Amino acid sequence: MMSDIRTYEQPREAGFGDYVQLLKPRVMSLVVFTALVGLLVAPVSVHPVVAMASILFIALGAGASGALNMWWDADIDAVMRRTAKRPVPAGKVEAGEALGLGMALSGISIVMLALASNWLAAGLLTFTIFFYAVIYSMWLKRSTPQNIVIGGAAGAFPPMIGWVAATGSISLEAVLMFALIFMWTPPHFWALALFMKEDYSNAGVPMLTVTHGLRATRKHIWVYTVLLAPVAVGAAFTRIGGPTYLAASLVLNGWFLWGAWRIWHRDDIVAETDNYVVEKLVFRFSLYYLFLHFGALLAEAALRPYGLGGW
Amino acid sequence: MVWEVGEVTFRPEHELHNRRFSRNLGVGLSLSVFIALIFALTVVKITKEGKMKYNADEAVQVEVQ
Structure with a gap:
């Protein structure tokens, strides 16, 4: 049966x-x-x-x-x-x-x-x-x-x-905190898109890497990182900033600019050969960049009652 | 394996039941936290408003005197 x-x-x-x-x-x-x-x-x-x-x-x-x-x-x-x-x-x-x-x-x-x-x-x-x-x-x-x-x-x-x-x-400080994340987002996601290009391409999402190619994306990362730096450092000279934040911001922006510069000047074939090691490094660093900027703002606020934070 | 006690039959728990239990527990805990937060917020708001009203009343009394 x-x-x-x-x-x-x-x-x-x-x-x-x-x-x-x-x-x-x-x-x-x-x-x-x-x-x-x-x-x-x-x-x-x-x-x-x-x-x-x-x-x-x-x-x-x-x-x-x-x-x-x-x-x-x-x-x-x-x-x-x-x-x-x-x-x-x-x-x-x-x-x-x-x-x-x-x-x-x-x-x-x-x-x-x-x-x-x-x-x-x-x-x-x-x-x-x-x-x-x-x-x-x-x-x-x-x-x-x-x-x-x-x-x-x-x-x-x-x-x-x-x-x-x-x-x-809403005040200037709130707008600057907004601007910091707003300007940080493009280089952060474009660094990711460089080594995830095929993902976006397969899904038909018009990321810059898909529509304008890797070279244009590398240049955009550099330009946006340059525009980000004065916004991030500028926040140091407001009520929420101070010497601790300024020092942290200068170091972090220096490093981010250096990473973006390297990404801009990298050859696509070299990047593919070494499995986008620089792009991945800058992407990971960009997460620390944001975390540490806001951490420094918090440190300024925490130090202020002891007369150490702020200007 | 099936245990039989009188007329009641206990079947071993299926993985599905564990998942349902975890979901119910999660929803229950979330709601409990939400209720506790609403209660705490209410206490804080009422206490604050009460203090403000008390201070305002005192200021009026001083002015009258």
Whole structure:
């Protein structure tokens, strides 16, 4: 007797960790850090509970925009090696669930931030989520090689929101913290795109490396790093800066400029032969660059009560 | 392996049940943290507003005197 065996592939039920992955926890950790610095360097004292709640809801808003991004980009995430294991393309979570989670957390984070701090901070968070999910993910990412340049604004808002949550207004210092991340984003992502070129090409994402080639991208990295340096160093001469920040910023920008210069003057064939060792080094360094700049701002704020921070 | 106690049958736990439990636990803990945070925020806001009102009332009383 022949047995008729049929197998049904049941969708794998998602665990809690899969939903956490939708919120891009690594990006969230950077958001928490920069927003916390924005809030702590502000020249007003904030109640610890209000501060903690504000940071949590800013991070939750960033996570919500990450989930919305994963819902919209599921098709290209599946093609790219770097993103293929994300919960939606990996089949762990349905795209609709990512959309639902993103929308729900967006609403919760905005309303709660308004109640915890103020409506200006909540308004900026709303704009950030909209900018990342709609302007960047739905529009710019697939239509222009300048996607990273303009889209970088979404990642630049958290320290400004932290500052506004504390002070209730936007000032030069908040704008400079925004500008620091905004100008840092292009060289950071283009360094990544140099050694991940095929990923973007396969997915049809018009990164600069795909549309204008590696030579043009190398030049762009150099130009943006040159433009970044005065913004980063300039923050040293405001209320949030000081000698510690200035020294750190000079060293970090010197190193970043040196790395960008090397990237610009490298031959594509040599880079491919040594497996993009310089590009990978500069990419990793750029993460430390941002972390240490905000760390130095925090150090200035921490030293100020002892008469050591600031000018 | 199946254990039988009277009429109740205990089946070994499937991996799916562990995953569901972890999800329920995660949601439960997240909600607990959220509730605790709302409560703490409420206490802080009420205390702060109460202090501000008290200070304002005192200032008015001083002016009247």
